[in-house]
Amino acid sequence: xxxxxxxxxxxxxxxxxxxxxxxxxxxxxxxxxxxxxxxxxxxxxxxxxxxxxxxxxxxxxxxxxxxxxxxxxxxxxxxxxxxxxxxxxxxxxxxxxxxxxxxxxxxxxxxxxxxxxxxxxxxxxxxxxxxxxxxxxxxxxxxxxxxxxxxxxxxxxxxxxxxxxxxxxxxxxxxxxxxxxxxxxxxxxxxxxxxxxxxxxxxxxxxxxxxxxxxxxxxxxxxxxxxxxxxxxxxxxxxxxxxxxxxxxxxxxxxxxxxxxxxxxxxxxxxxxxxxxxxxxxxxxxxxxxxxxxxxxxxxxxxxxxxxxxxxxxxxxxxxxxxxxxxxxxxxxxxxxxxxxxxxxxxxxxxxxxxxxxxxxxxxxxxxxxxxxxxxxxxxxxxxxxxxxxxxxxxxxxxxxxxxxxxxxxxxxxxxxxxxxxxxxxxxxxxxxxxxxxxxxxxxxxxxxxxxxxxxxxxxxxxxxxxxxxxxxxxxxxxxxxxxxxxxxxxxxxxxxxxxxxxxxxxxxxxxxxxxxxxxxxxxxxxxxxxxxxxxxxxxxxxxxxxxxxxxxxxxxxxxxxxxxxxxxxxxxxxxxxxxxxxxxxxxxxxxxxxxxxxxxxxxxxxxxxxxxxxxxxxxxxxxxxxxxxxxxxxxxxxxxxxxxxxxxxxxxxxxxxxxxxxxxxxxxxxxxxxxxx
Numbered sequence: 001x002x003x004x005x006x007x008x009x010x011x012x013x014x015x016x017x018x019x020x021x022x023x024x025x026x027x028x029x030x031x032x033x034x035x036x037x038x039x040x041x042x043x044x045x046x047x048x049x050x051x052x053x054x055x056x057x058x059x060x061x062x063x064x065x066x067x068x069x070x071x072x073x074x075x076x077x078x079x080x081x082x083x084x085x086x087x088x089x090x091x092x093x094x095x096x097x098x099x100x101x102x103x104x105x106x107x108x109x110x111x112x113x114x115x116x117x118x119x120x121x122x123x124x125x126x127x128x129x130x131x132x133x134x135x136x137x138x139x140x141x142x143x144x145x146x147x148x149x150x151x152x153x154x155x156x157x158x159x160x161x162x163x164x165x166x167x168x169x170x171x172x173x174x175x176x177x178x179x180x181x182x183x184x185x186x187x188x189x190x191x192x193x194x195x196x197x198x199x200x201x202x203x204x205x206x207x208x209x210x211x212x213x214x215x216x217x218x219x220x221x222x223x224x225x226x227x228x229x230x231x232x233x234x235x236x237x238x239x240x241x242x243x244x245x246x247x248x249x250x251x252x253x254x255x256x257x258x259x260x261x262x263x264x265x266x267x268x269x270x271x272x273x274x275x276x277x278x279x280x281x282x283x284x285x286x287x288x289x290x291x292x293x294x295x296x297x298x299x300x301x302x303x304x305x306x307x308x309x310x311x312x313x314x315x316x317x318x319x320x321x322x323x324x325x326x327x328x329x330x331x332x333x334x335x336x337x338x339x340x341x342x343x344x345x346x347x348x349x350x351x352x353x354x355x356x357x358x359x360x361x362x363x364x365x366x367x368x369x370x371x372x373x374x375x376x377x378x379x380x381x382x383x384x385x386x387x388x389x390x391x392x393x394x395x396x397x398x399x400x401x402x403x404x405x406x407x408x409x410x411x412x413x414x415x416x417x418x419x420x421x422x423x424x425x426x427x428x429x430x431x432x433x434x435x436x437x438x439x440x441x442x443x444x445x446x447x448x449x450x451x452x453x454x455x456x457x458x459x460x461x462x463x464x465x466x467x468x469x470x471x472x473x474x475x476x477x478x479x480x481x482x483x484x485x486x487x488x489x490x491x492x493x494x495x496x497x498x499x500x501x502x503x504x505x506x507x508x509x510x511x512x513x514x515x516x517x518x519x520x521x522x523x524x525x526x527x528x529x530x531x532x533x534x535x536x537x538x539x540x541x542x543x544x545x546x547x548x549x550x551x552x553x554x555x556x557x558x559x560x561x562x563x564x565x566x567x568x569x570x571x572x573x574x575x576x577x578x579x580x581x582x583x584x585x586x587x588x589x590x591x592x593x594x595x596x597x598x599x600x601x602x603x604x605x606x607x608x609x610x611x612x613x614x615x616x617x618x619x620x621x622x623x624x625x626x627x628x629x630x631x632x633x634x635x636x637x638x639x640x641x642x643x644x645x646x647x648x649x650x651x652x653x654x655x656x657x658x659x660x661x662x663x664x665x666x667x668x669x670x671x672x673x674x675x676x677x678x
Contacts, residue, residue, distance in 0.1 A: 048171045048316060049112065051323045054669040056110055056173055058330070060124075060161075061658050061665075068333045068662075069206040071322040072175055073315060076200055076226045077214030079179035082245030085274035086214055087176055089308045090315075091164050092281045093121070096138045096145075104149045106159040106199065107141070107176040114165040124161040137162070153188040157199050170312040172319060174212065175203060180225045197229065205233050208326050210318055211240040213265070217250040221263050237266030241318065243311060244271045251297040258305065267318065270311040271301055285309070331666050338659045341652045348649060349486035362627070366620050369483040373476065373615045378608070393475055397468065397607065404464040405600040411457045412592055413562055421566040424449065425581035425588075426574050441580055441587075443524070449588055451521045454595075461513045461599060468607055469506040473498065476619070488642050490627070497626035501618050505610055509603075516602050526594045534560065534590035542582060549578065560589035 055070055064070060077083040084095045084103070091111055096103075114120060121137055123130040123144050132140040141162065149156035155178055177200050184192045204211050211230045215221055221242075230240050242265040247254055258269040273291050275284035285308060292298050292306045304310065352358045375381040376393045385391035428449055432442040480494050541557055545568075548555050553569040571578050 048320050050669055051320055052110075052112075052171055052173055054327075054665050055323055057665045058662055059108065059173075061662055063334070063658060063662050066337050066655055066659060068330060068337065069208045069326075070330070071208040071210070071319070071326045072203065072206070073172065073210045073212055073319060074200075074203045075174050075176045075212045075214065076204065076230065077179055078216075078219075078224055078226050079181040081179065081214045081216045081219075081224075081226070082274055083176065083179060083214040086243055086245060086272065086308075086311075087174070089272065089274055089281065089284065090170060090172065090174075090312055092166055092169055093119075093134050093164060094138050096142050103176055103178045104145050104153070104155045105178075106157065106203065108159050108161040109172070109174045109176060110161060110163045111169040111172045111174075112163070112165045113169055113171055114167050117167060119164070119166040121165070122163050124163065125158070153192075155189075155192070155195050155199070157202070170316050172312070172315055174315075177203060180229070182225070200229055201233070204230060207239070208322065208329075209239065210267075210322060212315070213240055213242045215242055215244050217244050217247045217254050217257075217271070221257060227263050231264065234266075235264065237264035239267065240265055241267035241314065242269045244269055245274055247271050247298055248273055248291060248295075251295060254297065255300050258301065267314075269305055270314060271298070271306045272308050272311060327666060327669065331663075334659050334662050334666065338656060338663075341656050341659070345649070345652050345656075347486075348645065348652075351649070365483050365487075366623065369480050370615055370620065372479050372483070373619070376475070376479075377472075377611045377615060391475060391478070393472075396471065400464070400468055400471070401600060401604050404460065404603070405596065407460050407464075408457050408596050408599065411460060412453065412596070415453070415456075420570075421568065422571060422578065422581040422585055425584045426571075426577050429577050429580055429584065441583060445584060446524060446587060447521075449584070450524060450591070450595075453588075453592065454517055454521050458517050461517070461603065462510060464603070465506065465509045465513055469502055469509065472611060472614075473502040476502070476614070480623075486645060488644075493626050494623060497623045498619070500626075501614065501622040505614060505618065509606065509610060512606055513603065516599060520595055520598070524591060526591070528594050531590050531594055534593060535587055538586035538589060539583065542579070542586075545582060546579065549575075559585075560593060 058068075059070055059072075075083060075087065084097065087109060088095050091109060119134060121132045121134065123132060123140060125144050125148060130140060130144065141160070144160050148158050148160060159175070178196045180193070180196055180200070181188075182193045184190055189195065203209060211234060213224075213226050213230050215224055215227070221227055231237070234240050242258075244254065244258060254271065258271065261269075271292070273284070273288040275281060276287075279287065288307055292301065292303065298306075350357070350361060352361055372384055375384065376391055378394075380392075380394040382392045390396065425445070428445045429442070432445040432448070476498055477495060480498060481491055484491055484494055538558065538560065545555060545557065549568055549571060554565050554567050556563060556565050571581075574581070
């Protein structure tokens, strides 16, 4: 950022050593006031002009809309501060005058020294060029302003560019903003202050903007609204230059005001006398020189900070240095923005122009979606969703299986009661009794208890199947919606196809569960040796149980890994069946463990197999039928790019066009600056 330091007690400000050695720190000389045709500033145009032209071209390309800040001299001031008079003195042309707001739009003034006697002036706005001349320029500015902001007193943030090519003007580009007013008058909008403040803050906030703050010598500087605004974005004043106008109306104490600098004007002050009445600009400059040379108070101000010529010299120097410094950042930001745009374009769907293109794109999307689903459902790879645990499907489905197993076991364990231990078995045995050998355990009794238990837990696997397929549907839809995100016109069809397919597969799983339950009810069979070992272990407690039955009221037993204290006193009145009932209970405990494992294992095998079929066979067939069936029309709909995608594509392509043109502009000027540095 540009900075300055105080050279002496009279506030003679100079650039820092860093600025002096900048490649754009150019030699500038001021002509004498007594030369009627001398320009305000003589420059090496082959150095300064290319810099300005490059920035003007970038501004014309609207690269600021791409988030690229340009070094800009922004002219601000309170209403009636003399802002227009300063700009007139620098440009040598008359600007609109009158009561209220004269500047109602940002006026970009591009001044260029023109060697020929005949000036060239024109306006640029709304994509057109309107040529004008010194006589009609003020009227044409008003006409253009009315066209941009309306013919009332409203303001607009749409800029108007005034190009002035004239002998003797400094090579400068400045943005003149509406004068600050707090009280609306003459038909101005009630929120005029807020509107103007918003425009000013937008232009002065960028760190590459130089603030040219126009102050009237007749007011207290700290009370100026323009000072308050500039200090809010530039508290140290390192990028603020102040121009003090109307010095002839309030010369008392002016020297102290500009030397004390109570408001942090880091780039210093320049005191000027503006044109009065019908004076020509050359006459005004002579009168200005005379004033600062002969006035008893104003002559005390150091000559390095007085006069329009000094102001022009400072502005050209500051501008050239600022542009040279900012260009590397501009180049970097252009490249970054281009890379961002290209990355976004790559993520967008290709522009499809035929059904063949649509088919290829559709198959590619479906293939990539299937690959994602195989990763998360089958292979257990979560690289696409590292932090989204809901998408770690193999882990989540295993958790659900374990919960299902525990719920079935808990349901079984809750059947056990210390008060009615073995009473269910005794009741079944009494109903199954028939003529036969004593102590014979009827198979029908075992099957009866088994069937009752299976009926009691039958809702658990059904609910589990609903839960798992609901989860699978959620994940499948998330994956597919992600892959089809660029084709919102197809998402409803995709969702419908998935929901139809999941509903079918869920029905198959429910049929499988119900079939397993019915098979378990039908017969008692296992070849698992664990059944016999478990039953033998449990039956080892029989002797203790029978011996305690006569004398004790309760007993600690191992009921298949579950230690419980059970009441046994009530069993004494069923002594003839207690031993058979105990055997039946132990057989059921040992066998139930096998049944539970079969139910869980069966679903643990069935569900991954079903998901595999869904991914490998079902999903593409179902979606393809939905899209390409007699009523689908999916491929044709893929050709109909959604308005949001079309708008985004157009915006990115336009942005790239602007940025590539900007690349060409800065490439040439960067080479020149590199040459200056050498």
